[in-house]
Amino acid sequence: MTTTTNTGRVQTALPPSLTPARIARLATLVAAGARAQRVTTTSPYTGAPLADLPVSTPDDVEDAFARARAAQAGWAATPVADRKRIMLRFHDLVLQRQEEALDLMQAESGKTRRDAFLEVSDIAITARYYARSAQRLLSPKRRKGAIPVLTHTTELRHPKGVVTVISPWNYPLSMAAGDAIPALMAGNAVVQKPDTQTALTALWALALMREAGLPADVWQMVVGRGSSIGDALMAGGDYMMFTGSTASGRRIARDTGERLIGASLELGGKNAMVVLADADIDKAAAGAVAACFPSAGQLCVSIERLYVADEIHDAFVTAFVERVRSMRLGAAYDFSVDMGSLTTPAQLETVSSHVNEAVSKGATVLAGGKARTDLGPLFYEPTILADVTPEMTLFDHETFGPVVSIHRHRSVDEAVAMANATPYGLNASVWGRDGAEARKVAGRLHAGTVNVNEAFAAAWGSIDAPMGGMGDSGLGRRHGAEGLLKYTEAQTVAHQRLQGFTPPGAVNYEQWARLLTRAFKTLRALGVR
Incomplete structure (x- = not known):
């Protein structure tokens, strides 16, 4: 058994930007009554208390929807050009004030600063794209009429009304603001429930959007457990945008079906990376590090299964293990570490149990394999496992942590079959020198996005193209035209003339x-x- 020997940095104090006064101001943005119960969040780096947040009740949620619906009519009547100006101001504020966001994301999620910066970049790209694309996407479109010349047919787009957004803890800025932006640009109001653990980051985005000029009631946030306010969230909106587990997604799909409203669901994944025989070993090994361990593997599109061509398997494993062994773990509010902490005790328990069970059933640890409590309460080493077999839970169940299993393939057909042997279909990665051949392989994979010679950022950052899952990874798409038009109702107006x-x-x-x-x-x- 080989384990990593990662050096680490421990930084226990919060950065100066996160003063108690600033945290308290953000907490006031939660839609909750003056006598609301409170919940305390903790910092993953240290386990110390971080924020004291009010908890919204079902009545608070109902009130938020009422205020959002009243505000939505005026927002829908606001010219798209005015919405664009607000969104571009928000874009500028995110970049200008990014240090605040980076500190918040690290304090709440335990991720590295480099991973947090990817979220800042993502929101800047998303805000700019939809600000400058909304007019084109929403403008009336002439369509072919039933009878040429005599039938004048136009497609119109109307906002859904009030959109419910439920966003997760792992990417608290990208998943909160990223899904609200197109809904707002389409003329909707938004009522959002961010995960309580990372609510401050979402509230920071809300504060900046209001500073940019968004009317206060158009975007509101509530905080609470789904078991308490989930029914109110489902009952209040005209569309549901959810990112989370497949089990929760199924329940939401059932409930939105009962209400006959639309839903977009980004759910779980067990993403595969295929390394072809002609791949550049050093580049592929470096790419695997970037694919498997961002945000300590707590990323919906990160890689948990590696399929490497038999001809280069041993050389690839050597290069990959060497890179993982040299990764720097730690808690630092700067760019000095490669991987940070897990976010919650529950996630640490899942990762530990998956790895321990696999090892007990014969899996071989090539790197990592243990928690690092010397660095903080929720750190776990980046882990590579070989000899993983179907009776092990992590063979085909999502771990959502810094763990990857590595397997051989003896042909492209075998690699494709193994990569597709899952009910999930969110993201995949293919590596090879022959780009045309790698793209052919990519087209055979059952995944909503596939990256060639890249981990996930190429597809995710191609904001003009749709992103989403197949199979148990969800339905609907974010990004691209569909990422905005899903928040609208299409209407056809056909004017018949003469005959x-x-x-x-x-x-x-x-x-x-x-x-x-x-x-x-x-x-x-x-x-x-």
């Missing part, structure tokens, strides 16, 4: 049918759609 669909004058129906038949054949011959 309608009934026979004119003395023409009987039999003559009319023959006339239309000749017209259809002519249109077919002319190539008219």
Whole structure:
């Protein structure tokens, strides 16, 4: 058994930007009554108390929806050009004040500063894209009419109304603001429940959006357990955007189906990386580190399964293990460490139990394999396992931590079959020198996004293209045109002019049918759609 020998940094004090006064101000943005019960969050780096937040009741949620619905009419009537100006101001504020966001994300989630900066980058890109694309996406579109020239047909887009957003703890800025931005640009109001553990980061985004000019009631946040306020969240909105577990997603899909409202669900994943025989070993090994261990593996699109061509397997493993052994773990509010902490005790328990069970059933630890309480209460080493077999839980169940299993493949067909042998289908990665061949392999993988010679950022950052899961990884898409249009209702307005669909004058129906038949054949011959 080989374990990592990672050096680490421990920094226990909160950075100067996170004063008690600033944290208290953010807490006041929660939609909750003056006498609300309170909940205390803790910092993953140390386990010390971090924030004291009010807890919203079902009545608070209902009130938030009422205020959002009243505000939404005025927001929908606001010209898209004015919404654009607000969103671009928000973009600028996020970049100008990013140090505050980086400190908050690290304090609440335990991730590294470099991982937190990716969220800042993501929100800047998302805000800019939808600010500058909304007018084109929402403007009326001429469509082919039933009868050329005589039927004037237009597609209109109307906001859904009030969108419910439930966002997770692992990417607290990207998943909170990133899903609210297109909903707002489409003219909707938003009522959002961020995870309590990372609510401060979401509230920071809300504060900046209001500073940029968004009317206060158009975007509101509530805090509480799903078991307490989940029904109120489901009952109040006209559309549901959820990111979380597949089990919770199934319940939400059932409930939105009962209400006949739409939903977009990004759920679990057991993402695969395929390393082809012609891959550059050093680049692929470095890419595997970037694919498996961002935010300590607590990323929906991170890689948990590696399939390496038999011809280069041993050399790849040597290079990969060496890189993982040299990773710097730690709690530091700077860019000096490679991997931070897990976020919650529950996640540490899941990671530990998956690894321990696999080892007890014969898995081999090539790197990592243990918690690092010397660095903090929730640190776990980046871990590589070999000899993982189907009877082990982590073989096909999502671990959501810094653990990857590595397997050989003896042909491209075998690699594709193994990568696709999962009910999930969120993200995948393919590595090879022959880009055209790697793209062919990518097209055969059952995943909503596939990156070639990259971990996940290429597809995620291609904001003009859709992102989402197949199978048990969810339904619907964020990003691209669909990422905004899903928050709208399409309406067709068809204006029939001069001649309608009934026979004119003395023409009987039999003559009319023959006339239309000749017209259809002519249109077919002319190539008219």
